[in-house]
Amino acid sequence: MPHTGCQPHLAIACGGTGGHVYPALAAGAAVRERGGRVTLLLAGQHVAQHLKLADDYGFAAEAVPAPRLGGGPAGMALFPFRLAHGWWSARRVLKRIAPDALLGMGSFASVPAGLAAWSLRLPLALHEGNARAGRANRLLARHARWLATSLPLEEGGWRPLCPVLDSGLPLRPALLQAAVTPVNAAGYLAEHGLTPGVPTLLVFGGSQGARFLNERLPQALARLPAGRPRLQVLHFTGQTDNAALVAEFARLGIPAAVKSSETRMAEAYAAAGLVVCRAGASTITELALFGQPAILIPLPTAAEDHQTANAQMVAARGAGRYLAQGAATPEALGAEIGHWLEQPASVQSWGEAIRGVARPQAAQTLATALWTLVRP
Numbered sequence: 001m002p003h004t005g006c007q008p009h010l011a012i013a014c015g016g017t018g019g020h021v022y023p024a025l026a027a028g029a030a031v032r033e034r035g036g037r038v039t040l041l042l043a044g045q046h047v048a049q050h051l052k053l054a055d056d057y058g059f060a061a062e063a064v065p066a067p068r069l070g071g072g073p074a075g076m077a078l079f080p081f082r083l084a085h086g087w088w089s090a091r092r093v094l095k096r097i098a099p100d101a102l103l104g105m106g107s108f109a110s111v112p113a114g115l116a117a118w119s120l121r122l123p124l125a126l127h128e129g130n131a132r133a134g135r136a137n138r139l140l141a142r143h144a145r146w147l148a149t150s151l152p153l154e155e156g157g158w159r160p161l162c163p164v165l166d167s168g169l170p171l172r173p174a175l176l177q178a179a180v181t182p183v184n185a186a187g188y189l190a191e192h193g194l195t196p197g198v199p200t201l202l203v204f205g206g207s208q209g210a211r212f213l214n215e216r217l218p219q220a221l222a223r224l225p226a227g228r229p230r231l232q233v234l235h236f237t238g239q240t241d242n243a244a245l246v247a248e249f250a251r252l253g254i255p256a257a258v259k260s261s262e263t264r265m266a267e268a269y270a271a272a273g274l275v276v277c278r279a280g281a282s283t284i285t286e287l288a289l290f291g292q293p294a295i296l297i298p299l300p301t302a303a304e305d306h307q308t309a310n311a312q313m314v315a316a317r318g319a320g321r322y323l324a325q326g327a328a329t330p331e332a333l334g335a336e337i338g339h340w341l342e343q344p345a346s347v348q349s350w351g352e353a354i355r356g357v358a359r360p361q362a363a364q365t366l367a368t369a370l371w372t373l374v375r376p
Helices: 018-033 047-056 072-097 108-119 135-143 173-179 185-191 210-221 243-252 265-271 281-290 303-316 330-342 344-357 362-374
Strands: 009-015 037-043 060-063 101-104 124-128 146-149 164-166 200-204 232-236 256-259 274-277 294-296
Touching: 009 018, 009 072, 009 108, 009 362, 018 037, 018 047, 018 281, 018 362, 037 047, 037 072, 037 108, 047 060, 060 072, 072 108, 101 108, 101 135, 101 362, 108 124, 108 135, 124 135, 124 362, 146 362, 164 362, 173 265, 173 281, 185 265, 200 210, 200 265, 210 232, 210 243, 210 274, 210 330, 232 243, 232 265, 243 256, 265 281, 274 281, 274 330, 281 303, 281 344, 294 303, 294 330, 330 344
Parallel strands: 009 037, 009 101, 037 060, 101 124, 124 146, 146 164, 200 232, 200 274, 232 256, 274 294
Antiparallel strands: none
C-alpha cells in the first residue's frame, strides 16, 4: 500500500554500474531537499559496494535480486524463474516500505522492481541515460507515467507510448559546482609536470573501455608527422600498472601525465584542448557540461551498442567526431589528432555545439516531475 504519512516517499530502483547509481543518488538528493524521503532498491554484482555508497549519502537502501539475460541456453531457460523470484522479492520489499511511487533508472536492475510497482499499482516513472533506450525501459514504459531522457533519443528508433521528459542526466552537485567555479588550469598542468599553453590531449576510457584506448593512442601519436606542433597528454588509464605506457610516451618524445584515475576532472577538462574517450551517457553529459570537443570511440561491447547511438547523436549535431572502434586505426585516429594540432580552431565549434546537450538542472527537473507522483 502507498505511504499515507505526511512525508512523501520515493523508491528508486537502480544498480549494475555507477552510471546508473550516481544519477539515482543525485535525483534522490533533489527529492530529499524538497522534504521527501528516498529508499534505493539496489541490484547487480556490485550491490554490496552500492549499499555502502547509499549509506554514505544518507539513504535507506534494500538489496533486490535482478537477473540478467544471457548465460547460454541454461541461463535463458532459468531466466523466467529468476525474474519471477526478483519480482516477488521486490514486491515484498515495496509492500513493506510502502513508497508513494517508484523511479526506475534503467538496466536490468530496475526490471523486477518496476514490474512489482506496476502489480501493486504504484505510480512508475523511468529514466533513460542513453540515446538508444535499453530493453528494461522498453519493457517497463508501457506501464510508466513518463520516461525522462538524458540525451535526445536516436532518430528512427524506439519511441515510448508514455510522455517523454527531457530532463538530462542528474550529476553530482560537486561536479556541477566545479563547472561554474574558476579553475586554475595552468596550475593543474604544472602540478602534473606539463606546460601551460601547450596543446593538451585528454584521454580516458572509463572502467570498462580503457584498454583499447591505452593501446591505440601511442600507436596513433606515432603516426603524427615530425614537423607537427608541440603536444602533451593527460592520460587516465583505468589500470594500476602504467610503466609500459609511460615508457612509450617517453620513446615518442611526448610529455605525458599518466594516472590510473582522476578525481579532479573539472581541472582536467579545463586544461584540455581535445578529448579522446568512450561514449557513455555520463561521459557525454560531462563533455556537454564543460563544453569539451571530443573524438568519441564507442565501446562496441556496451549493452545493445548504446554508446554508438550516443556518439552518432553527438556527431549529427556537429558536436564531436565519431569513430567506430573498428575504424579507429592508428592512421585514422592520428589523422584526427593531427588535424586538431594543425587547425585547433576547427574543433572549437564542437565544444560550443555539445553545450546544447547539457542540462545542469537535471536533478531538479526530475525531482519536480517526481514530486507530482509522491506528494500525499
